[in-house]
Amino acid sequence: MAERFGGKYSPGGGSAGPVATPPAAPKVAGKWRTTVLFLTAFLFLFPAFGDGPREMLLGLLAGGLIVLAAWLTREGMVAEAAFNARKLARRPAFPRKAAGAVATGAALAVGGVIADQGLVYPVLYALVGGGLHLGAFGLDPMADKGMEGIDAFQTGRVAKAVEEGEAHLGAMQDAILRAKDRSLERRVAQFAGVARGLFRTIEGDPGDLTAARKYLSVYLMGARDATVKFADHYAQTRDAGARADYETLLTDLETTFAQKTTAFLSNNRTDLDVEIAVLRDRLKLDH
Incomplete structure (x- = not known):
């Protein structure tokens, strides 16, 4: 699958490393x-x-x-x-x-x-x-998912934070439609996919929520507001400079979210290695 790389001649001036291919948005079968x-x-x-x-x-x-x-x-x-x-x-x-x-x-x-x-x-x-x-x-989902055996308060906080993040992404994707530009719609959809990658990581380890809360609220809220203002301005003026600035903003956000996702995954693996090492030491003591 294709990867998008930052470089000398890419938006953002090469500060971005490789960005993982974003997960696809949920597909609705039989619509x-x-x-x-x-x-x-x-x-x-x-x-x-x-x-x-x-x-x-x-x-x-x-x-x-x-x-x-x-x-x-x-x-x-x-x-x-x-x-x-x-x-x-x-x-x-x-x-x-x-x-x-x-x-x-x-x-x-x-x-x-x-x-x-x-x-x-x-x-x-x-x-x-x-x-x-x-x-x-069929029927609607009738029970919560993935919350068995986990702290209900923490998982509830994660589910609520993800719902708020999804609402911001949905507002961004609705707003960019007013710009009437398919490439911008795809660009916002790509950023939404990267953001959802962070959502999935936090759902996998609810303990990461505190460190990631500003990404799900402050950053996404700011991206939503910027998208609304840009779409209204661009629809009237077709301002190429504003478009370039907006795409650079999306690139910066995308890189930040991807890096944070990688950092969380690395931390989770480190925590797992520590747990395994401790368990092995205990088993040796039992023998």
């Missing part, structure tokens, strides 16, 4: 299925405008519930992908996919009411629709 679910809303929306006021309102309600179900389900899939990508993660506070199943069932129940099929059939439609939704998309 297209939520698009299919969204399109089914038109089965209720189009006929609604050819019927009476009651049917129209109920049709709009059913279609709106399907749209809501598709949106909730997609957000739940994104949250689940992020959950699966982390070593330490708390279960989602709000079960979006389950809520999407409820919205789907409610939409089908309203469809039964539109057809004047009494009370029993709409309830059956709701149960079957919700069950099929859960069968197609």
